Amino acid sequence: MVEPEVLEESGEKMSKKAAKKRAATLKKRLYRKKEREEATSSSSSLPEDESFSSNYGDVTPKSAAGRSWREAVEGKELTDVSYLVEEILGSEVSLRGRVHNHRLVAKILFVILRESGFTVQCVVEEARVGTSMLNFVKQLSHESVVELIGLVSLPKKPLTATSQQVEIHVTKMYCLSRSLLNLPLAVVDAARSEADIEKSVKDGKPAARVLQDTRLNNRPLDLRTPANQALFRIQCHVQIAFREFLLSKGFLEIHTPKLMAGSSEGGSAVFRLDYKGQPACLAQSPQLHKQMAICGDMRRVFEVGPVFRAEDSFTHRHLCEFVGLDVEMEIRMHYSEIMDLVGDLFPFIFTKIEERCPKELESVRRQYPFHSLKFLPQTLRLTFAEGIQMLKEAGEEVDPLGDLNTESEKKLGQLVLEKYKTEFYMLHRYPSAVRPFYTMPCEDDSNYSNSFDVFIRGEEIISGAQRIHDPELLEKRARECGIDVKTISTYIDAFRYGAPPHGGFGAGLERVVMLLCALNNIRKTSLFPRDPKRLAP
Amino acid sequence: MVEPEVLEESGEKMSKKAAKKRAATLKKRLYRKKEREEATSSSSSLPEDESFSSNYGDVTPKSAAGRSWREAVEGKELTDVSYLVEEILGSEVSLRGRVHNHRLVAKILFVILRESGFTVQCVVEEARVGTSMLNFVKQLSHESVVELIGLVSLPKKPLTATSQQVEIHVTKMYCLSRSLLNLPLAVVDAARSEADIEKSVKDGKPAARVLQDTRLNNRPLDLRTPANQALFRIQCHVQIAFREFLLSKGFLEIHTPKLMAGSSEGGSAVFRLDYKGQPACLAQSPQLHKQMAICGDMRRVFEVGPVFRAEDSFTHRHLCEFVGLDVEMEIRMHYSEIMDLVGDLFPFIFTKIEERCPKELESVRRQYPFHSLKFLPQTLRLTFAEGIQMLKEAGEEVDPLGDLNTESEKKLGQLVLEKYKTEFYMLHRYPSAVRPFYTMPCEDDSNYSNSFDVFIRGEEIISGAQRIHDPELLEKRARECGIDVKTISTYIDAFRYGAPPHGGFGAGLERVVMLLCALNNIRKTSLFPRDPKRLAP
Incomplete structure (x- = not known):
């Protein structure tokens, strides 16, 4: 040669x-x-x-x-x-x-x-x-x-x-x-599984463990591991399947603005900025604009785009900036249509990932072992009251009209897995008190609402509901929730020129991938994560 | 009945x-x-x-x-x-x-x-x-x-x-x-073509003309016109085709953060904000992060996401927030690979829109008449020098090492249309002086660079280039351009652990749709436009 x-x-x-x-x-x-x-x-x-x-x-x-x-x-x-x-x-x-x-x-x-x-x-x-x-x-x-x-x-x-x-x-x-000789982390080390590290310790030749901050500080290096290469391919395929399903159902992909006048309608922590002399903030969800798109006769819309949350949440599953998967749709007869959609959409995504990313799932597993998500072809749907009942029977103390905390959600996930053999299910008819003011109350009992959460492996992944499309009812509910109606007039006025019944839901792309692969931290599935302390690289 | x-x-x-x-x-x-x-x-x-x-x-x-x-x-x-x-x-x-x-x-x-x-x-x-x-x-x-x-x-x-x-x-x-009785605009009026308005004036029964600000102030109403319904379906289909083509070529869709530490590397006008006590700004392009993704071995990536520009540009084609279509790829042999991709990608999009959106194009035409874009199956590629020569021959005064202004671009578009019968073409080998410091100079003459712009109907729609992947050359070029190297150290450091030759380009989704349909204002193709004076709804 x-x-x-x-x-x-x-x-x-x-x-x-x-x-x-x-x-x-x-x-x-x-x-x-x-x-x-x-x-x-x-x-x-x-x-x-x-x-x-x-x-x-x-x-x-x-x-x-x-x-x-x-x-x-x-x-x-x-x-x-x-x-x-x-x-x-x-x-x-x-x-x-x-x-x-x-x-x-x-x-x-x-x-x-x-x-x-x-x-x-x-x-x-x-x-x-x-x-x-x-x-x-x-x-x-x-x-x-x-x-x-x-x-x-x-x-x-x-x-x-x-x-x-x-x-x-x-x-x-x-x-x-040429790379510099002194690397802040060796890709070989960054790619090692926990089991291999433990084995190396037992063998008396302890291998280096690359800490999360070192990884994230040097993300372009960290991204080179087989598991990371695979994770972002999986993330891409989650989006592909998400779009594929929705486009086939007549949805339109839209882009709503991230720069908003004033402070956000929800009142929770937002990033504020000066917009050429006007007070502005970053959208903490496309909620208002996707609803306006429905009022603009777009019928069924979705968006994949950044969502900004200024909360000081230092948890394994919160980010200050993440990719929102948002859907909003006209309701033809009943809000269950939204749940029907979610119940079909996510199993479709899970199936497509298994089909299209077998190598990638294998690469992730080699470093972070996990079992495939258990889900039913027909998504399980329980009412909130049924969920509470299951928790009570298991000896948990829970408020029947309050929200579930993370622990109760985890516990319920276990109970559901044991009883129904699924790690993906929906809980609906949440108490009105724990949902935003714009959530439509149930027809038969206004203590409950036309709303739902969806769980993967015991963690909340999707939140959805029918929205109130009637401006008078919306004002009434805002007042009942102690909100100054004047501060949300733009939002309410959007419904004054005729609004069809509608609802939708939102999920976070990073969280979907994290839970799909049973990872322990959402920073693993964000390309360049932003949390209350991290703004670089 | x-x-x-x-x-x-x-x-x-x-x-x-x-x-x-x-x-x-x-x-x-x-x-x-x-x-x-x-x-x-x-x-x-x-x-x-x-x-x-x-x-x-x-x-x-x-x-x-x-x-x-x-x-x-x-x-x-x-x-x-x-x-x-x-x-x-x-x-x-x-x-x-x-x-x-x-x-x-x-x-x-x-x-x-x-x-x-x-x-x-x-x-x-x-x-x-x-x-x-x-x-x-x-x-x-x-x-x-x-x-x-x-x-x-x-x-x-x-x-x-x-x-x-x-x-x-x-x-x-x-x-x-029920809608309020008094509407800020009638959809019937908002849907009228200029020709119909003129005819109504001639007929002595002048019809109402809905001004742009009235439309945008009441966007959920304005969106209900047939032309607007069609425009946002076309916009959605531009994205579908853009993704379809790139995914088929092995590209990976990514999401880069919009919140950036400090002020942006480019130095131009950015939106600044306080990030939990740290100075931050909104990304004016995914440039840095998409290049980091390449350094992270992702090989070929693209992003569809918001881009923020704080410039005070009150023109028909600038927005303060728009949807960027960004691509970055490893170069295997020569930077012309990027131009090859653009030259195939956009004709693919144009063709798919004609095939998939005939009704929508017709709806837009009824209100805003236009002729279909003329483009060649093999995209025309001229060097910047050739473009200058054509302008000179037509009697235009242009600086051979300066940039083209909007008028010269329009003029060149006309000349190219006359000579080559296309309204879609590329101009490459731009003078280094008019491109960002990180643009790779030409191998044979560093006065020129491995860069290109793409034009539709005489307006710039895409800007692309090979990037300098060598940190030493990058520092040298930054200094030559009068940039303080310390302020861009994060950017330069991204290339210190081995970087393959790479390049890419960016386009704006709203501008693509505007030029495809020959509309006179980019605000028509942004769902909820943001300009220096508009931050609502």
Whole structure:
């Protein structure tokens, strides 16, 4: 495979033209060498081995058009590491990835190349590539981005440390971007499961545990672990399924403004700002505007967009900024239509994730083991009163007209799982006292409301309800809830020009993914989380 | 079709049970009547006509479970107004919509029912429904939400004022939500084309012209016009096609935070806020975070989300908050890969809109006439220098290393249309001086950069480039541009742990739809626009 003279084109004898070209090439090489030395001035100066020198080197942006790299890889499609399987044994492939790890055994350097969470063993033999190239590769820092050309081969014994079961016999390698030598975290460490850490402690060789703040402070590094690569693919697929289902049911995707005049209608903690001299705040939900869209005859709408909450909630499941999955729809006959939709939508999402992301779920499980969510084809629906009754029978003290706290929700989740064999269910007819003033009271008993919450693994994931579309009733309810009607006049006025009965719900994308994969912290499923203390990176 | 005794079930003789039921019904009717009088106390009291009284009435939220309305429509699927065609002549249908208009001719009331921009003529005959019901319907205010039951019939002569060519002979009608009598704008007026207004002036009967601020101040009303109903369906379909194309090319949809520490890296006008004691601002683009996602090995990402600009730009094409369509991708060989993607993506979107939204495009055209966008199957690509040359040849004075102003862009658009017969093209290799510091200079001439703009109908719609992925070069370029490197250290540091060559682009969803439909103002394609003076509703 060694090509001592790649620069001499197509094996033809050296003509005058070729000789001229060759001279120019040598000049370029010298230039490249100089540049490389400048770029890697921290690394030790390497002895140049002329015959192999075009097979490796740094490709700085300025030299990206440099001849050797171009000639080596141009026209050769880069192959994804995940595509490296036994079926293509013997092929020459061109790969791009990061130096995940390397290990020198005698005169053979084993480099683990990683790309988007997939890894392959690459073998760099001094006998094949020469001393200089071996040294060049050896001193590449972890996480540096490289491109290489090599032959897909069968390893002498099965590989356990890489995702791919073939190895690559490297002939050429170029570095596109060098990483600093001192990394704030090693991706190898960040990818380790808790079980592996515990095992390492038992074995007397305790492995490093990367703390959450270290991860989040260095999120671009942390995102490189297989589990994180998989989690954000799953997140993307949750959205795809969410949209797919709703669009098929005649919903329209909308975008409502995040900048709102005054302070928000709900009265809870909002982020305030100055909008060209006017007081403004960030929308803590698209509630008002999605309802206005319904008043604007849009009939069925949904939005996927940021939602801002300024609450000082330091919990495993609250963020100051998250991605809201919001739905609002006209009600044709009864508010149960909203529950019917939720009851079909989420099982659809769960099923699609299982179907479309088996590899990704496996990658998450390897670091964070979990069992697949148990859910019924027909979503279980209990009334709030039934839920209270179940808790009472289990000896829990709960207020029949109050809200459930997180513990009671967890407990009820267990009881429901035991009795109905599902970790996904709905609780509806919540007491009016624990829902916002704009929630429609039940027709038969205004102590209860046309509202519901949905739970995954015992944690609340969705909140929904029919809204009051009658401005007089809305004013009345606001007053009963002690709200100054003047402060919410914009909201109430939206219903004065004819409003159809309507309702909807909201969920948080990060929370859906967290609970789907039974993760212990919502910061794991937010790309760049924002919490009361974290505003970077 | 008249059913004098709908409350007597299935025509059976009145048994004792039925008699008892009947008594209960009468009691309920009285209650309903009382309620209706309360609800419509402003309207004149109507004489009750007992035999028809269950055929009409107000359905307040409290009486939503009221028997007559339920019995009348329950189990009967509501038919969309747009589905009312000659093929279903003779069917009894149940409809929901708004009172768009009504007109009394002799003892026949013609009500135009409107639903999501579609209209149908409904005929209420006194001889069929009784005097009380006729009076009830007559005094319903425009924009009130009603449900009716009627027979699909052929009108005596072709209808010109409605979208549907059949008419409905009404037997029952219920009002679900009354609109205030005094509307800030009439939907009929808001839906009128400029040509119709001009014609009305010529005819000596000048029609009302609804001004933009009146529309936007009352957006939920304004959104009810056929053109607006269509525009936001088109907007939704632009997103669908945008996603469809990118997902098929292996892109991942991500969500980056909108809350950023400090002031933004770009230095231009941002919205500032206090984040729990820390200075923060709203992201004016997902630039930094989408690049970090690439550094996090995500390879190809896109985002659809809000972008905030605090500039005081009072133009027809700037908003303070808009929906960004952002893309970032690893470059495999050359930055032209990004242009290849844009060159395929947008024609894909244009084609899909033509295919999927013919009715919607027609609805927009009826109010705002425009010709379909001219574009080539292979997107035209000119260098900036070529563009300058074309302008010079046409006698325009332009700086070869400066930026094009809006007028020059318009002019170039005309020249390109004349010469190449396309209103969609790319201009690339922009002078480095007019692009952000992080733009990769051209390999052969650093006065130019690996960057491009894309134009629709002579207006800039997309801006894209290869980014500098080398931290040293990035620092150098920042200094050359007079930027204090310390203020952008977070940004630069993101590239210190290995970064692949990458680039991307951004477009604004509202602007895409505006230019696709050749509209004159971006506020028309933003659901609830935010500009330097507008923060509501």
